[in-house]
Amino acid sequence: MQRFGRNAYDNKIMNRGKVLELIATGRCRTRNDLVRSMGLTKMAISNIVTELLEKDFLTEEEKTPSKKAGRRSTVLAISPKAPKVIGLLLVRERVEVVLCDSCLNVSFRKSVLINQITDQDLIQIMFTLVEEALAFDSNVMGIGVSCMGPVDSEKGVLTEPPYFYGIRNLPIAKLLETRFSLPVRVNQDNVSGALEEYLYGNGKGHENMMLVGLERGVGCGIIQHGQIRDGFRSFKPEIGHVSIDVKGRRCVCGNRGCLEMYINSEEMKKQFEKICGIKEELADYYSICHESQFSEMMEDMMEKLSSGISTTINLFNLDLVLIGYDGVLLPEKYLNLLQEKINEKIFYSDSMRVIVRKPYYGADAQLLGGACNIIHAVFNGELGIDS
Numbered sequence: 001m002q003r004f005g006r007n008a009y010d011n012k013i014m015n016r017g018k019v020l021e022l023i024a025t026g027r028c029r030t031r032n033d034l035v036r037s038m039g040l041t042k043m044a045i046s047n048i049v050t051e052l053l054e055k056d057f058l059t060e061e062e063k064t065p066s067k068k069a070g071r072r073s074t075v076l077a078i079s080p081k082a083p084k085v086i087g088l089l090l091v092r093e094r095v096e097v098v099l100c101d102s103c104l105n106v107s108f109r110k111s112v113l114i115n116q117i118t119d120q121d122l123i124q125i126m127f128t129l130v131e132e133a134l135a136f137d138s139n140v141m142g143i144g145v146s147c148m149g150p151v152d153s154e155k156g157v158l159t160e161p162p163y164f165y166g167i168r169n170l171p172i173a174k175l176l177e178t179r180f181s182l183p184v185r186v187n188q189d190n191v192s193g194a195l196e197e198y199l200y201g202n203g204k205g206h207e208n209m210m211l212v213g214l215e216r217g218v219g220c221g222i223i224q225h226g227q228i229r230d231g232f233r234s235f236k237p238e239i240g241h242v243s244i245d246v247k248g249r250r251c252v253c254g255n256r257g258c259l260e261m262y263i264n265s266e267e268m269k270k271q272f273e274k275i276c277g278i279k280e281e282l283a284d285y286y287s288i289c290h291e292s293q294f295s296e297m298m299e300d301m302m303e304k305l306s307s308g309i310s311t312t313i314n315l316f317n318l319d320l321v322l323i324g325y326d327g328v329l330l331p332e333k334y335l336n337l338l339q340e341k342i343n344e345k346i347f348y349s350d351s352m353r354v355i356v357r358k359p360y361y362g363a364d365a366q367l368l369g370g371a372c373n374i375i376h377a378v379f380n381g382e383l384g385i386d387s
């Protein structure tokens with residue numbers, strides 16, 4: 001008996017989450033859309049919607065009837081009174097906070113640059129940023145963290161990040177939960193970004209896709225069959241450590257010729273500087289990388305990237321690759337070249353064509369992805385809306 005009771009309750013929570021997802025991500029606008037999408041009865045949908053309207057999660061407005069249809073209908077939307085979400089991005093250079101609704105409309109954001117920091121200082125910065133977001137709006141359903149890896153997302157711990165001022169085993173979820181008494185979900189930055197793009201961005205409709213982040217290393221987040229792809233201790237696939245040269249230099253991971261030894265921001269800067277003789281920021285170099293003097297170097301970069309990406313595609317059979325972080329600076333011509341090279345290398349090239357694009361939310365994909373770690377938990381019923 002108990003088991004049935006629990007299942008019915010779980011279903012209720014999951015259905016509420018699904019309704020919110022379909023409305024927040026723009027996939028449905030009316031009760032009829034929800035009936036078609038979810039395969040539930042009109043009565044069941046009507047009950048869920050009524051509950052969500054009463055709780056101020058949803059709002060509805062009357063649509064002007066068309067002459068042809070002549071009937072009144074109402075359009076559903078996320079209520080401005082619905083609880084917001086805090087997203088926190090933690091990477092080597094900065095900590096950033098964002099406060100947004102479940103449609104990713106941002107109402108507050110702030111960033112703090114970091115360098116040579118202790119774990120105690122870092123914790124204080126995270127606390128202060130979250131406090132500032134809560135001071136802006138305290139009606140918040142949780143804190144989602146998007147964090148450089150490696151991350152144990154089950155425990156919410158940043159385990160052993162390389163080159164991170166000696167900080168290790170930072171129990172992010174526990175620290176934030178204890179301080180703010182809010183649910184916390186932690187995931188790797190590119191995984192969070194992939195989730196964000198899958199729900200709201202250019203990954204919509206792609207059940208098997210990947211976000212590749214180009215920065216100090218090369219990271220990725222993979223969505224497979226509409227779910228985040230992970231493995232042992234919830235560790236995520238590491239595209240940066242796919243070897244593209246078995247006789248290459250030894251990497252910190254122990255392998256040789258790893259992709260991120262060739263494609264990382266410092267290496268790219270060195271190559272640009274060697275060609276043009278001027279020291280610039282990577283963004284400045286990328287703004288002129290369409291010039292012919294860089295074409296050989298850029299083509300080599302796309303060759304190497306395509307090698308690592310196509311190996312990953314052959315393992316997971318993905319049909320969309322989004323190139324994020326510094327990759328959002330790449331000119332379209334090189335994204336097209338990358339797409340061409342990937343499609344030359346994949347095994348299923350006869351029956352599958354891989355698309356390469358930038359994230360819809362550009363360089364903000366990973367930050368907004370932080371918030372999506374909470375939003376997704378609500379959508380899939382893991383975090384319930386109280387009854």
Ligand SMILES: [Zn+2]
Pocket residue numbers: 240241242251252253254255258
């Ligand atoms: Zn490696």
